[in-house]
Amino acid sequence: MNQLNSSFTETLNNHLVEEGSLIPLLQKAQEQDGYISPEKVAQISEYLKMTESQVYGVASFYSQFRFTPPGEHSISVCLGTACHVNGGETLLNTIGRDLDVRPGESTSDKKFDLKRVACLGCCALAPVVKIDDDIYSKVNVVKLKEIISNYE
């Protein structure tokens, strides 16, 4: 944690205090920790001379930011329109049930977290599921179990 914080201090120092730097700093913080930790909010607010609630006010507006630690692997199920009409919801429900996790949360063993997203841009190959950095296309319930078992 200490090391992370010191590298974040470096990030802050490399970042000119300029209008518009709050969101990039939040993105940097999330990139480092996987979520927006209270410590980072404190650091950012001090650095940008804003109150913590102002920082939270902006962060909570955007769906990209999460405020709880992610799991070891992140599963995103696309519920964009193309994926919706091709059965994305079934995939989300199946994962939720099989891994006993709700969207926006992590499994109790912290192995997976589950997210619903609005379009990953691979709509022509819907429905689409993303695990970490890999996108899987034309997924169905059977394929899904196979894919996830590779991460277990």
Place this chain on the structure above:
Amino acid sequence: MSNIDTIRKKSVAEWKDLNQPEEPVIFLGMASCGKAAGADKVKKAIQEALKKHKIKARLIEVGCIGTCYLEPIVDIVAYGQPRISYGNVDEKRAEFIVRKHLVEKDLSKTHPLGHLGVESFNGIPHLFEHPMLKSQVRIVTKNCGLIDPGSINHYLANDGYSGFSKALKKRPEEVIEEISHAGLRGRGGAGFLTGRKWKTCHDTKSDVKYLVCNADEGDPGAFMNRLLIESDPHALLEGMLIAAYAIGATLGYIYIRAEYPLAILRLQNALKQVTDIGLLGKKILGSEFSFSIKIKEGAGAFVCGEETALIHSIEGKRGMPRTRPPFPAQKGLYQKPTVINNVETLGTVPHILRNGSEWYRQFGVEGNFGTKTFSLVGKIRRSGLIEVPLGTPLRKIIFDIGGGTQKPFKAVQTGGPSGGCIPLELLDTPVTYETLANIGSIMGSGGLIVLDDDTCVVDLARYFLDFIQQESCGKCTPCRVGTRHMVEMLETICHGEASPDILDKLESMAKLVQSTSLCGLGQTAPNSVLTTLKYFRPEYVKHVNEYYCPALVCSDLIEYSIVEENCTGCQRCVSVCPTGAITGPRSEPHNLDISKCIKCRACYDVCRFDAIAGNAIVITSGKE
């Protein structure tokens, strides 16, 4: 000879060599869609096959030509033959193609999609004779899938940055006049005349002006901007250079959604390349014009695609829209005159400068000149990205280019969450900004979602309203509260709990939200409800009066059962059923206990895709 001319000359030679190479060259479609279809594995398989057969070949990564349903796509040029394109290449087929094409030099069983040569070739059709590509007019997507998006040389070899060179020889007013005369309209949705927007900004006096590229692509189910940036990032940068020169901007931003990591990477790489050769920075190409570009990653809010919300987001605030006027072209980012244009708008600009506005006006129809890209998805056979002249009838797009649907066609949804559903009877409508608006939908940024008999329009309207309700920034009441009421009403219909007068209530609420919301998000939110009520009212009525969902989608109105005589007892459904509702020994018809069934559809899917019988599990909807 200037630096850039020297590089261009070298690039042209390099490109020529690539298309008539001594050693074979293999092009791999590696845009996000290709990767999602398994392009990385295919690349590995090809490398292994080359090693095994001791063949030396160059591998080049390209973007996507738009026939996404055929991904992964691989092209090969070798032995003095033209570039030949293969579709649906998995690992096995990759090995096969390498062996046949490069070792045995026998193309007879390789089933290529087509070739890219100038003359006819061995009975293989030209790639652009492919039914999905044949009727397209490719201007902004000209390079997509053909060049390496990571190489500025490939772009330069294909006329890249020649539009900007031409612009620099004109006065800014002349550049604006060229764009105005071309009749180019904004491709982000509203269709505002680009030349007029630029002129307003140009004419507004200010020490600083900004140019913003809107690459937020918020429509969930559309990917025109992603594909363009991933396949040809320099086209956008050239468009931005021309726009900045015309309006007098010194700093540009590209606001791009974070869900597009590959597109961001391509842009960062392209920005570095143009900076290195002096096309970006101070006194570009020896002129008085200086310009630089920063990338801003969006943070996941649909409303931030709206231009005033986008400005707030770049400023580091909550992405709330504000009323206009003043328009951003007069008072935008940090209160300075700012032009905001969509990726496709800017990607078109270089072509107009290169070929002239008269040339551009030959495409499309009066008032709607040029071409537009569409992402053709949903229940369509040939899904992907296409580019057609404005004025092309929907029927041609869906049936000739897209190959129609498997089940009977029901409707096409255009314009994303703000758009509407268009029924079969209206498919001869030519696609223009006005004609789509006249039938209750919008052009939007180019999403076309094709629906068949398996799609429930009530469920779809609920889906869109739910999306908008969650994305409403909450600033104005009609949008914040009105859309929530509409979602609730639609939910009662989908659940079979609605009272008979619900449809009138829904309609009047929709009209209220439409006429009183602050920004485009709320004003257009009711379109999906209003168009489906107009064109598909009987389907709503069936939900309300008969608890019947004709598409068998609304889970509270449907029931699952097993047709005994069709069931072979393969137990695939037993193994996927999460609640143990299906039971039965192997080789005997299974039982489904509906009191335990949660209608997750897992058994239905597995029966259709993975089981021996394929049709033993049926879904019915109560007509009583």
